[in-house]
Amino acid sequence: QKEVEQNSGxxxxxxxxxxxxxxxxxxxxxxxxxxxxxxxxxSPELIMFIxxxxxxxxxRFTAQLNxxxxxxxxxxxxxxPSDSATYLCAVNDRYNQGGKLxxxxxxxxSVKP
Amino acid sequence: DTGVSQDPRHKITKxxxxxxxxxxxxxxxxxxxxxxxxxxxxxxFLTYFQNEAQLEKSRLLSDRFSAERPKGSFSTLEIQRxxxxxxxxxxxxSARGGAYEQYFGPGTRLTxx
Numbered sequence: 465q466k467e468v469e470q471n472s473g474x475x476x477x478x479x480x481x482x483x484x485x486x487x488x489x490x491x492x493x494x495x496x497x498x499x500x501x502x503x504x505x506x507s508p509e510l511i512m513f514i515x516x517x518x519x520x521x522x523x524r525f526t527a528q529l530n531x532x533x534x535x536x537x538x539x540x541x542x543x544x545p546s547d548s549a550t551y552l553c554a555v556n557d558r559y560n561q562g563g564k565l566x567x568x569x570x571x572x573x574s575v576k577p
Numbered sequence: 578d579t580g581v582s583q584d585p586r587h588k589i590t591k592x593x594x595x596x597x598x599x600x601x602x603x604x605x606x607x608x609x610x611x612x613x614x615x616x617x618x619x620x621x622f623l624t625y626f627q628n629e630a631q632l633e634k635s636r637l638l639s640d641r642f643s644a645e646r647p648k649g650s651f652s653t654l655e656i657q658r659x660x661x662x663x664x665x666x667x668x669x670x671s672a673r674g675g676a677y678e679q680y681f682g683p684g685t686r687l688t689x690x
Contacts, residue, residue, distance in 0.1 A: 468619075496677045507668055507681045508620065515677075552619050561677050562608060563633055567619030 467491060470553050470568035478576050483540040485571050487553030490534070496556040497529055497536045498565065503549045512538060543575045579603070581682030583669050589688045590659055597655045598685045602671030609652050610679060611644055612668040620668055626652060659689045 469488050477483045485499075496515050500508035514520045514527040514536065526539040536555075540547055550572045554565040582601045590596050602609045608627050612620035623642065624634045628649040641659075646652040656663055666686050670679040 472617075498678070500681075507666075507684045510678055510680060513678050554619070556677060560633070562627070562672065563625060564610065564622035564635075565620075565679060566622070569617065569619050 466568070467566050468553055468555055468568040470551075470571045472569055473572040474574050475571055476574045476576060477543050479543060479545060481543050481575075483543045483547065483573055483575070485538040485540075485551050485553075485573065487536045487538075487568055488534055489536070489553075489555045489566075491555070491558050492531075492534060493558030494534075494555040495558060495561055497527070498554040498556075499525075499527060499536075499538045500552040500554060500567075501547075501549045502552055502570065508552055540573075543573075545575050545577050548573055548575050581669055581671050581680055583667075583682040583685050585685060586683060587686050587688075589690065591690055592661060593658055595655065595657045596659060596687065597653055598667055598669075598687075599651060599653050600669030600671075600682060601651045602669070603673070603680060606671035606673045606680075607649065608672040608674070608679075609646055610670040610672070611652070611654050612670065612681075614666045614668055614684075615664075623654070656687075659687075661689050663687060664689045 499512040502508045512527040524541045528537045550570040552570045553568040557563045610625040611623040614620045626646040641657045666684045668684045669682045
């Protein structure tokens with residue numbers, strides 16, 4: 465079992481719809497969770513982080529964390545074609561929160577006009 | 578703040594040659610990370626520094642790889658005797674003390690021919 469798992473996609477949604485991206489992780493001790501957006505040929509850009517169970521909202525983005533289910537998700541409301549990218553889920557090393565991040569393979573999102 | 582910078586952005590080298598990459602973190606970020614990313618995969622941790630101390634090195638990293646951060650500011654990653662399997666995007670990230678969020682530079686794309 466991979467440490468961080470994401471559906472590779474592609475996930476296709478129409479413009480204006482809600483895109484839902486999901487991630488599961490294997491280490492119950494993980495404390496910090498991150499979502500990065502990566503455009504083709506570019507480096508990852510941090511868009512959300514969440515440390516506590518529940519929802520965290522920032523503009524059109526909402527991160528949801530359920531530590532009991534070892535599940536973290538990212539919702540993108542009013543999806544735009546410019547949101548088309550690969551979204552990477554990452555979790556920290558439970559023994560050193562300031563240390564390495566463990567990434568999933570990413571989910572490719574395509575927003576159709 | 579200016580972001581993380583990396584140099585060069587692209588490097589083409591022949592198998593067996595040595596290459597060195599440089600990373601300048603966001604100013605006052607005391608933690609610096611190196612990751613490697615291949616097509617279709619999430620970034621894979623290589624090593625990280627807190628100030629000038631190298632605190633963790635991936636077991637996946639062969640002896641051909643070495644990294645330094647001599648004065649706790651910029652860092653270099655050297656690959657000796659490059660192999661075709663080293664072709665990847667090499668990403669540098671930094672984080673400030675007391676925070677867990679990591680911010681990536683633009684990356685160095687290495688092609689080994």
